[in-house]
Amino acid sequence: MSGTVRMMMTCHWSARRIQRYLDADPSAPLTPGEVARLEAHLAVCERCGPMVAEHRALHRALSLWSGRPYVDPAAVDRVRTFLDELTDGRAS
Amino acid sequence: MTSSADAADDRGRAFRELVEPEIEVMLRVARTMTASDADAEDLVQESLLRAYKGLSRFDGRHPRAWLLTILRNTNANMHRRQRPVLVDDTQLHRESRPAFGAAERPSAEQSFLDEELDEELHAAVAALDARFRSALILVDVHDLSYAEAAAVLDVPVGTVMSRLSRARERLRRTLGPTRLSRGGLS
Numbered sequence: 001m002s003g004t005v006r007m008m009m010t011c012h013w014s015a016r017r018i019q020r021y022l023d024a025d026p027s028a029p030l031t032p033g034e035v036a037r038l039e040a041h042l043a044v045c046e047r048c049g050p051m052v053a054e055h056r057a058l059h060r061a062l063s064l065w066s067g068r069p070y071v072d073p074a075a076v077d078r079v080r081t082f083l084d085e086l087t088d089g090r091a092s
Numbered sequence: 093m094t095s096s097a098d099a100a101d102d103r104g105r106a107f108r109e110l111v112e113p114e115i116e117v118m119l120r121v122a123r124t125m126t127a128s129d130a131d132a133e134d135l136v137q138e139s140l141l142r143a144y145k146g147l148s149r150f151d152g153r154h155p156r157a158w159l160l161t162i163l164r165n166t167n168a169n170m171h172r173r174q175r176p177v178l179v180d181d182t183q184l185h186r187e188s189r190p191a192f193g194a195a196e197r198p199s200a201e202q203s204f205l206d207e208e209l210d211e212e213l214h215a216a217v218a219a220l221d222a223r224f225r226s227a228l229i230l231v232d233v234h235d236l237s238y239a240e241a242a243a244v245l246d247v248p249v250g251t252v253m254s255r256l257s258r259a260r261e262r263l264r265r266t267l268g269p270t271r272l273s274r275g276g277l278s
């Protein structure tokens with residue numbers, strides 16, 4: 001197997017794990033072995049490495065985005081008051 | 093005070109401790125399901141009422157996912173017919189610049205996006221298929237876990253993951269490497 005083909009197969013393998021790697025979500029963790037293999041590939045692959053950087057930038061952009069719904073702190077307070085009334089009513 | 097009043101007191105306290113940290117995220121997610129802030133607040137209150145009644149059936153694990161499931165069901169009941177998709181276009185209407193809530197943002201020094209990128213992000217998110225968009229909004233914008241997003245959408249975790257992955261890939265391609273690498277975002 002040529003080096004190029006092997007690299008392409010690793011790109012394919014990596015592409016299927018990059019989102020899980022970035023999210024590190026408890027529902028879909030990678031094994032330490034997968035993380036190590038993925039990171040080794042990202043360090044040398046000129047396709048996958050920059051792609052991961054772009055995904056990181058995208059995630060960051062979305063967290064700063066003005067489309068993010070704004071929640072009025074007064075609304076949080078009102079719900080908290082509602083919660084207090086809901087749970088206090090029965091005790092007294 | 094009688095012992096049953098004590099028990100009710102404990103139950104109330106336990107419920108408050110469970111719910112209080114989730115109020116803000118419930119309001120934010122509710123806002124993506126409803127047309128107005130007032131509706132979102134009503135939806136959250138109604139959901140809390142139902143959650144409190146059903147507290148004995150809660151197994152104590154993953155309170156946020158539990159509350160979001162109740163939020164989704166309550167919304168469906170309140171509207172009789174289930175909305176086919178979450179996160180409609182009203183949510184994408186331009187809101188005021190996020191001058192508040194800075195504590196939740198990843199970095200205090202850069203709390204605004206470059207205006208041009210912000211606009212492009214609006215257009216790119218709005219252009220996504222609604223199912224992909226809702227997964228993206230819930231995970232990348234609301235910071236929900238896969239399981240919590242699955243609870244809101246009422247789909248398996250694997251479905252959230254595949255929709256999310258397609259949404260992100262589409263956005264990444266739309267915005268392009270130049271856009272994403274500029275502005276010290278990475």
Ligand SMILES: [Zn+2]
Nearest residue numbers: 011045047048
């Ligand atoms: Zn690669």
